[in-house]
Amino acid sequence: TRDQMAQLRQQVRQFVRDNLIESVEQETDHTLLLITTMQVLQFMTENFSSCRLSAHLQNELDFQVAIGYGIGITVPHAMSNVQSAVREAKLSGKSYVMDSSGNLIGPLDSYQRLVVSTNFPAEVGILSKRCKLSTMTLQKLIAHVRSTGSDKITTQELAQRFDITIRNANRILTNLCKGG
Numbered sequence: 001t002r003d004q005m006a007q008l009r010q011q012v013r014q015f016v017r018d019n020l021i022e023s024v025e026q027e028t029d030h031t032l033l034l035i036t037t038m039q040v041l042q043f044m045t046e047n048f049s050s051c052r053l054s055a056h057l058q059n060e061l062d063f064q065v066a067i068g069y070g071i072g073i074t075v076p077h078a079m080s081n082v083q084s085a086v087r088e089a090k091l092s093g094k095s096y097v098m099d100s101s102g103n104l105i106g107p108l109d110s111y112q113r114l115v116v117s118t119n120f121p122a123e124v125g126i127l128s129k130r131c132k133l134s135t136m137t138l139q140k141l142i143a144h145v146r147s148t149g150s151d152k153i154t155t156q157e158l159a160q161r162f163d164i165t166i167r168n169a170n171r172i173l174t175n176l177c178k179g180g
Contacts, residue, residue: 004063008032011060015053019043033082041069041097051095051108067095088136092163104136112161114143131179133172141172 005027012032016023021044023036036044044052054067066089070082081098085106088096094107104116116139124142128135144161145151153161159169 004061005030005032007061008057008065011057012053014060015056019052031086035075035078038071041071045069045095045097045108048097048099048105049108049113054095054109064093066090066093069095069097071097071099073100094163104139107163112163114140114147116140116143127179131175133175133179137172141176 009025009027009032012025012034015021016025016034021034021036021040023034023040026033026035042048046052051067054065057065057067066086068082068085068087068089070078070080070085072078072081077100081100081102085096085098085104088104088106092107094110096104096106096108098104102117106113116136124135124138128138131138140162144153153173155166155169155173158164158172159166162169164172
């Protein structure tokens with residue numbers, strides 16, 4: 001709503017003032033963008049491990065906000081990356097960063113934080129179709145396997161690790177088995 005957007009704008013501006021952040025604000029329908037430097041982004045996310053802005057907004061607003069950060073070699077590249085990070089943030093309710101190499105980092109503020117490459121080998125795309133799962137889901141699973149060193153995971157572990165329901169975790173594991 002307009003009222004929520006006004007509250008969001010006010011709180012983001014307060015955060016920017018309180019933290020002496022140099023940025024340019026840009027607003028579109030239901031979206032507020034802050035364009036800033038890599039150094040500022042590293043401060044705001046404590047080197048991509050947490051989200052100071054999210055913490056501030058959770059304390060000040062009575063509604064949820066999806067926060068995604070995009071890094072790019074050019075402004076259009078960064079804007080494309082921010083769209084990907086926001087899409088994941090909206091799905092999960094957590095904050096994410098998409099870096100200039102195409103790595104999705106997040107969720108921030110979580111011990112379950114992963115670095116998931118969105119530049120995947122062709123085999124992942126083939127497996128994705130065969131298993132009827134998104135490439136992002138498979139990439140998250142691959143990142144989990146690499147981080148734990150084990151290719152075994154229970155439904156409960158998968159649900160907890162990816163903050164999904166047991167039903168969705170069962171669906172993912174069933175599709176993986178059916179896909180070979």
